[in-house]
Amino acid sequence: MCGIVGIVDAGGVSIQLYYALYALQHRGQESAGISTFDGTSLRKFKGQGLVADVFSPAVLKDLKGTAGVGHVRYPTTGSNLPENIQPLNFQFQEHFISVAHNGNLVNTCDIRREYEQAGQIFTTTTDTEIIAKILIQEISTSGSVEDAVQLCMKRMQGSYSVVIMIDGVIYAFRDPLGIKPFCLGKIEHGYIVASESVAIDALGGKFLRDIRPGELIRMDGDGVKCTQIAVAGRCAHCIFEYIYFARADAVIDGVLVYDVRRTIGQKLHEEAPVSADSVCSVPDSGTAYAIGYAERSRIPFVESLMKNRYMGRTFIMPTQKERERAVRIKLNPIPAHLKDKSIVLVDDSIVRGTTSKRIIEMMRDAGAQEIHMRIGSPAIKAPCYLGVDMPTRKELIASDKIEEEVRRSITATSLHHISLDALVKAIGFDREDLCTGCLTGCYPLLIDGETANPRLVNFVDVTFQSRLESFEAETT
Ligand code: AMP
Secondary structure, three states: OEEEEEEEHHHHHHHHHHHHHHHHHHHOEEEEEEEEOOOOOOOEEEEEEHHHHHHOHHHHOOOOOOOEEEEEEEEOOOOOHHHHHOOEEEEEEEEEEEEOOOOEEEEEHHHHHHHHOOOOOOOOOOOHHHHHHHHHHHHHHOOOOOHHHHEEOOOOOOOEEEEEEEEEEEEEOOOOOOEEEEEEEEOOOOOEEEEOHHHHHOOOEEEEEEEEOOOEEEOOEEEEEEEOOOOOOOOOHHHHHHHHHHHOOOOOOEEHHHHHHHHHHHHHHOOOOOOOOOEEEEOOOOOHHHHHHHHHHHHOOOOEEOOOOOOOOOOOOOOOOHHHHHHHHHHHEEEEHHOOOEEEEEEOOOOOOOHHHHHHHHHHHOOEEEHHHHHHHHOOOOOOOOOOOOOOOOOOOOOOHHHHHHHHHHHHOOEEOOOOOHHHHHHHHHHHHHEEEEHHHOOOOOOOOOOOOHHHHHHOOOOOOOOOOOOEOOOO
């Protein structure tokens, strides 16, 4: 999972890219990078760590230019190596190219092998370099970016929202199933494409619309053009964006994430009512759900766990012991709110079970009598191959357990996960237009070693446009 942004702005782009990446920081904390085009060549800077740590005022001043791309990385493919930090930059003939990608390709090995057999070399272990290779090869023969993007869409299987800068022109495209979010906005002197609408908001810009699945957007000083490259028979928007990944204030494919989570909280009460003294969230990921639960149940919402906001992610710590210790530092229970009380504890998801088990232990130590756990996602049963960092089945606590076994393992008084039907209804799309792979083990694409749901796979009928015509995009 990553965050991407592309900006054209007559007044310079580096500061705006920086703030946009800041707004997308939750999508990746491992590394950050910005490339700009100064009129003759690329200016670039990237490094490991958070946006605020990677870029200094002097670095941003040096990133001159009126077009640029940025990336925050949360690794799903390619290990944590400096060469894997994006944007990836290339010089080809007289052209300067910079590429940033959010998503995960599932047929990388085949394509890479084919290119290597043809004598091509790779300098990273990311799937993003494959995208760049396909694009550059086609641009060098046909000279058409539209044809190159169409070739990408024909060859690549998986999820991809991609922003490319070629000599100061920004191109953005989204896979035909629209798996990862991607949107377009207007800023004072130019345009922006970004993973989430919150990046547009951060710049005081105007959200224009989501980039359509299979669409290519071209932006430069003259405006925005769009070309529909491919059309699929359905979408497969990632359901986990709504559950956990996106910021609650983001609007993705027309749906405000906060409202989805709050509605699920209400449904959690309807599906599994319980009497309790207070509703408490696991901050911040459980808060919108807990507010919905409290509203519907009329049980007061009382913060009983305080979050240390300066602590990094516990989820990505390498060992179980480290993750357990980190939870204690990140969240502190308030004994005065817990002693002898019955609590409804609300979180977005249980993955390995480490977080919930540790939190319940801490709350009991602080005096809580009963802890009724309510979860905003159905049980997570299978890994994600399409861009969310989800562990293997072996590590997923619910992959081989029924809810009662998970309850016992995390030591909750009671446990309820929202039903898939209620979740889908809260989002508002048809179930077929969502990727529910992590919840059902049925993926919208064929994935090696996994049983695809034949009904869904057959349903994905991607048509490629034979005459590629560009139109002025709606920009008001
Ligand atoms: P766990 O201890 O593995 O059960 O972690 C579950 C917690 O991690 C939940 O509270 C979520 O808020 C958070 N979480 C869920 N999925 C992810 C993910 N893919 N990356 C980072 N954090 C996650």
